[in-house]
Each structure stands twice: as C-alpha cells, then as structure tokens.
Amino acid sequence: MSGYALSLDGIIGLSIQKNVKIKNQANVVKISVTVVSLMFAISLITNTLSIITFSQPKTRDVGCGTYLLFSSIISLLTITIFSAKFIYLLMTQIMMNPNRPAMNVSCILLEFLLKFLSTTGEWLNAVVAIERALTVALGATFNTYKKTSASIAKYVFILVLLINIITSIHDPIYRRLIDDRIEERTWCAITYQNRPWLKYYTSTLNSIHFIIPFAINVVSAILIIIKSGRAKSNAQTDQPYRQILKKQLIKQKHLIISPLILVILASPRLIISFVYVCMKSTREPYLFLFGYFISYLPFVTPFLIFVLPSETYKKECLTGIKKLSRRH
Template sequence: VHFIQVIDNNISPENGSSFKNIPINKNSITIRWSHPFHIASIELSNKKYYLIIVQETYNQSINIVKTINPSDRCEHISEILNDAIAKFHLIRRIKYYHLVCQRRSSSLSCFYYDNYFCLCNDYDHHQRIANCFEFNSSIKHDCFRISNCENGAQCLQNRPICPQTSMCVCPLCFYGTRCQFSSSLFGLSLDAILGYHIKVNVNMKNQSHIVQISLVLTIIMIIIGLINGILSMITFKNKATHQVGCRFYLLGSSITTLLIVITFAMKFSILIIIQMTYNTNRSFLYIQCLSIDFFLRFFLNMDKWLNACVAAERAFATIKGANFNEKKSKQVAKYIILTLIFLTIRTTIYDPIHRRLLDDDDDDDSDKKRIWCIVTYSSNFRIFNSIVNIFHFCVPFLIDILSAIIIIIKTTRQRTTVQTHQTYGKLLREQIQQHSHLLVAPILL
C-alpha cells in the first residue's frame, strides 16, 4: 500500500509504503500507518494499482474500511490513449490528460504513467481535470542486498531508509511468506498444499474446513491402505504362490504399499501437530525433514517399478508360453528387486542433502511463527530433479502399457489358431475387453 503526503505545490509529494501478504484462508488484511498522508493506493503483485482514499486534510485517528472494486483501478496511460498519442513526448501528450478524465468521468478516478500519478478531480462542479504529481512506481527497495527470500524472489522494504518491515515478491510458480514453496508439477509437497491452511495455536475443532476434510480423508485412506497392505502380504507370503518370480514382485509391492501408508500417516500427523503447536525441537524436526520425505519418495518409486516388473514378466510369460522357466524367473526376480532398490536409492539420495529447516516469522503476529521443511535446488539441479521424476514416472508407465499391448496381441494370435471361424478383428476386440484392466490401471494410477 502506497501512502502519499502532499506538502506544498512546489515540493514533490513524499511517498511511503507498507507491505503485507493476504493469507490463503482470508480475503482481507489490516494495515496500520502512523504517518501523515493524503492519498492511499494499493499495488498488487501483478503491478495493478487501485485507489483507496483521497483526503484533503489528514485525519490522524481515521479508520478506513475499503473493499477493492474493479472501478477503483488506476489504469496505465497506454490502456487509455491510443498507441500514437501514448508515444508522444510528455509535453505534447500531457494536454490530452484532461480529456481522458472528461471522457470517462464516471469510470476513471486515476491513472499513472512513467514516474507520475494522476487523479481525476472535479473542478468547479462542471468539469473534471487531471491533477498529476511525481510518483516513482518502479522504485525498488532491495533490502540493502541482504535478502532472506528464497528461489530468487525480490525483497521489498517499506522505506529506503530505516525500514520497519519487508516482504518477498515471489516469481512465477513460487509462493509462501519467503517464497519457499513451488507450485510446479514436481515441486508440490504436502507442506506446500496444506501448510498455510493450518492455523497456529488453534485446536482441530476450530481449524479450517480444508484441514478437517483432509484429516477425515487421510484417516479413511490409512485404514483402507493398512487393510489392503496386510491382506496382500498374507496372500503373497504363502509359499504356494511362490512358483514364479511375479509373486516376489507382488509381495514386494504389498510391503511397499504398507510402508507408503505408514510413512504418509507419519508425514501428515507430524505436519498437523508441528504447525498447530509450533514445535521448536529442532533436532526432531531436522531428522524427520531429512528422512520422511526421502522414504516416502523411495517407496513410491519402488512400488511403480515393482508393478512394472509384474506386467513385464506376465508379457514375457505370454510370449514364451510353455517354454517359460519358472525356476529361472524366481532367481531373476530376486536380482531385479535388489537392483531396483539400489538404483532407486541412488536416484533419490540427493533429496535429503538439499533439505533444510526454514523459520517463517510473521512480522505482525509473534504467535504465528512457523518452521518449514523445504528443499532447495539450484537451477541446474532443478532440471536434473525433473528428469529423475519423469524417468521414475514414465518408464514404469510405458512398461505397463507395452506389456498390456503385448499380452493382448499375443493372446489374440494364439486364439486365431484355435478359433479359426472367427475374424482376427473380433478376437482382438474380445481380448481388449477381457484385458482392459491392464490398460486402464496404469492410466488411473
């Protein structure tokens, strides 16, 4: 919010600014300003200006309640005048400013250009004129080049000299008080999605609906996941099922599914408790920051690869037919599982190395301090991280799809030798319907 004090007609107005982020779960903010001012305007992060108030005499004790409407917007001169006039020299162009106020008397209260801000004022109750004064909208207070903002965010301070508060202006795809969270495809985490919705020092009964619904859904998912994982382990642990290597993959997938549920339950509960109570045990916070996200990522990647191995072995067994060696498949499965564990750890071990704790202090409320677990990559390492995530996602997916296609085509060819009275197209459609789950499951997951 910019506050402008008009001192004298021959002296440039004094500018002051105050910054504040609008919380996720709120649609209003309160800003306190103790210095004299006559004009107040708000600047949003997209460089759009809205007029708040114009007062001829400064009132020290006034409380201003303002709802920002589209009609309060101060447009840039290039949006009002045509391109030809907008490119005129200032002295030649300025004579058109009174016409701007007169032609749009009901919808325009202010506009700006270069280093000037203009108000459309009523003169003698008959016509509107433009009243312009110096206002440097592009001024940057870079926090004396000592910024605590993350991910290349711009640090702003309320005054160039003796600043009292500062704020981070986040680049695209980043947000948070310190711009510590990423909203990109592979940058989203549970902390980033849910963290700011959790109210500090507020019990669960009075938390936002998003937090309460998330808790209920998480409990349901955990119960279903535990039941599914335990029953699957009991099924595939039976020695009668260990005839082929596919069963080892299924047993491994059951174990990783169970571990995913347990790890996610720990992650969710720790996040809720830490953000609600502001836990300051940094040793515990640091250990869980390094370990839980790493293990969750490792188990998720392992589960994808184990399911891909199941699909690949089924396709290989379909191709080999009666020549499929069950004993050899069990030996190969053990080596493949060990190899997958090694490779998955190697491709995710960099995650905890780049993790750290970040203190998020609220300048306006000392009771709303937070500690976040964040991961920070350089630009080159961010590209590498995206490549690793794409690899762990796309390759198992392609293996699942290609294996399903191989099974359908190979089974169709086998049926044509037996059911010679039916066309190949009809048999192919029957096999697609029969094995549709092999195609649908990877897409849904």
C-alpha cells in the first residue's frame, strides 16, 4: 500500500467491508459517499455556469477567456471521472466476485483519465495566471496583443493537453490489478518492482505538475499587486504608495483572488503529500480524506474562483443564461 500517495484506494480501501450495504459501512466510507455526491452535484452546476459564461464572445476577446472555457470543460470531466473512480472503488471492494476483465479496463482507463485531466486543469489555471500578470505588466500595450493572445489560445491548450498526456502515458503501461492475499482484496496500482527508476520518475513528474503551477499562481498574484501599485504611484505622486496599493487591491481583486484561492486550496495537499508517505495505516483516515478532497475543490468551484470576483464575467453569465432561457 506504500507509494499510493494521496489515493482514495489507500485512504478508505481497507475500511470498505465486503458484501455489506453502503448504509452499514464504516463512517469514513459513508462520509466519502456523501462528499463525493455533493462534489459532483455542485460541480455540475458551477461548471455549467462557467461554460455558459466563457461561451460568450465578449469573454474570449483575449486568450484568458478561452483558457477558462477549456478549464471549465476539463473541470467538469475531471469531477465526472473522479466520481466514476469512486463508484468503481466501492463496487470492486464490496462485491465478492467482481468481473476481472471489466476491473482491469476500469483500473487502467479511469486512473489515466483522472491523472492527466487533473494536471491539465492545473496547468490551464497557471496559464490564466500568467496571462493576467502580463495584462497588468504591459498595461495599455497589451491591447495590441489582444488578437494574438486570442488566436494562439487554442494552440496553447492543445500543447498543454499533449504534454500532460505524454507525461502520464507511462501510467496505463505499468498499472495493473494486484491481488492482496493477506487482506483478500484486489488493488489497482502501478508496479515499481524491478523498476526503481519508475518510482523516481513518477515522483518527479508529480512534483513538477504540482509545484510549478503552484509557484506560478503565487508569483503571478505578487506581480499583479506590485505592478499595479507602481503604475499608479508613478501617475499619482501626491498620494502615498500604501494608499495607492490598497486602491489597486480593491480594483484588481478579480485578478488577485483567483490565484490566491488556488494556492490556499493546494497547500494542504502539498503538506500532507510530503509529510505522510506510507498509507498502510488507517488510523487517521479523516486527515487524508481532507487533503484528498480539498485538492479537487478547484475543479468543483471554477465559477466561484473565476466568475464571481469579476463584474464583467458576472454580467456575461447573466447574458448567457438569458439567451438560453429565450431559446427554451
């Protein structure tokens, strides 16, 4: 069970009782069912609203809107696969004699899709943070690059998608079903036996996919704050810098809130992933569950992170909803 990192299999797998109904399962299992159901329901609503918002032409005048449209679609797919993965785990651990070929296909396919979709979503959010930082840094000069930004956004998305697929392609190759005769269970896991390089390669990639987008969001938020304050202080020399900076924080809140929320939500997973390594012990499942579920919150709440802080996006969301209501 070691090497699972933050995996639902390792957190609650041993707590799932064979041939026992959900209502009679352990509390940690019932809580997981409730949380996953809520996450899927909320994701369906918020991601649909985000897709409606960023489907409006005005939101895609620059590349940022296009990235957020793709990010909303990826987020909806991620939570859908995440929910399917949870159902798969319950079924395979509760059933006494599950279908082996079906288990094998689900094991390989679901894990691969969940892995590359989640990292793709994180990188798209990082690209959004980069473009927003450039918008503030370039100021009025950015207007000349608007059309270029919008036109290359689709190609950047394809590039991000391909990179994440390539860096995740080893997962279905080395992933397989493993029979645990001691616990009398079957696990879906990557086998590191006789391949020590694979363990370090996977750990390195996981760190890169997490730490770099995390760092980009942190740096982008800081740059937006500093650059906004400096630009206005140069124009208004009679006002103190702190006062100008405060005004800019309020004015540019929609650009700053998003990366800060993403950083806050990512921090628990970073801490738990590096502090707790062996998942064999189930003495603290709630701590692991907290870290696991919170890492998927950015895919559940893109509407709250990107749309609500922006007056422009909120107006376009209402416009999109009105258009849909007229059609139906």
